[in-house]
Amino acid sequence: MKRDGLGALATVLGGVILVAVIAWLIVLASPHQPALTSNPDGTITIGGTTYNHVTLSIATYPDSLFGARGSGGAHPDWVSYSNDNLVVPAHSAVTMTVRQYDTGGEPNNPYFAKVVGTVGGTETINGTSVTSIPVNDVAHTFTLREIAGNAPYLYLNAPLPAVSASAANTLHIGHGTYPKPNVVTFTFITKGKGVYLWNCEFPCGDSVSGFGGAMSTYGYMSGTLTVN
């Protein structure tokens, strides 16, 4: 009887430890890059309202040879954003600059070639203001939405145009060599504090739908935007 009781206790303890180890592994698999915090840039008046203005600069690469992974990590050939952990202040105007170094094509849904949710519904590409880009010229998107229950409703889509496949790789950045990027800039107004999710809506990963691999692994083509 006493041995049976000890056996049951050991079984329960073993189960608890197993669950804890699984939870720990899940936490390790979650986004854990160092936070990229926005830089203050005075104030800006938009639509008659003056906002605290900040700037944030990130990039998209055709590989993982730069950014938080340094020399490439486990999948040096996977496409990647330079950062996956962005931090900005609440109720502020955030001007984001994305340097886009990758080639592209057509997204699964042409809707993601349209600029949505930015100030004026526009973005600038190499200095030219646009409301959308050609559907067959999308490399990636920066698509942001709230995590329901964690932040106020928000939706933003900024399509990032492709670099020509024949462009010469002339820029040495980190361990990679890249063509001259398309520089995309857009501004949006943050809402209340909370955690928002962003990801790419161009099928740039593996598998049939193009949403495997880099698209389905933390730290490559998705991340969080923390508003505090």
Place this chain on the structure above:
Amino acid sequence: MTNENKEKQGKLRWGELITVWLVLTILTVTGSLTIIPHLMPRAASSTMHLNILTVVVFSVTAAPVGSFVYAIAAYGLRNWRAGSGDEPPADGPPLRGNNVVTIVWIVVSTFLCVFLLVWGLAALSSDSSAAANSTFKVDVTGQQWLWTFHYPGTSVTTESLYLPEGKTVTFEVTSLDVVHGFWIEQMGVKIDANPGEVTTISVTPDKLGTFDVRCTEFCGLYHAFMTTQVHVVTPTKYHAWLQAQQA
């Protein structure tokens, strides 16, 4: 086994069993009527009202049956449990030839099954008639990990859904990649979004407000965050919104 236990095992005290059954039935019926409606999303369509009513009615119908099983289990545990150190009794002989029990079992089971069948067919018929009367359609597209909505006859596509109150809408649902599940919690609308196929479902929103859309089929890394909102507005506001989107 002690003589006392043998004596206890041999007698079935119907009064005790029926008392336990009645108490459990009253508790579960009361819980079904008072608690279950509050566990469901607040209704924003007649479909959801019917869904809540269906869950309550089915729970109330099942309460006496479930309570009877638990009453027998509780009675058995209390009265037929082998005492400490006793050898557990061997299984008793099979019971056959009790016509009363057999007839009651068949009649009650048949009545309950027919009742649930008729209720279900009536609910399906109600859904079908709503779809037949609908001329207003919205194309719903699921893709990892967002919903998009296109309003046929217009150039409008959005990532959150706008609907006019009181007008029956038919959703034509599909997916661009893997299987998703289109679910408007408060409207009782839930249907799979399959790649290469169009599935349809209709509903008539009857409450103004903002409601929740979720994906109900595990569709990858950010399945849990594949959510958006439905805004039900007055028909006047809906048309103003649609015109503004096309401007």
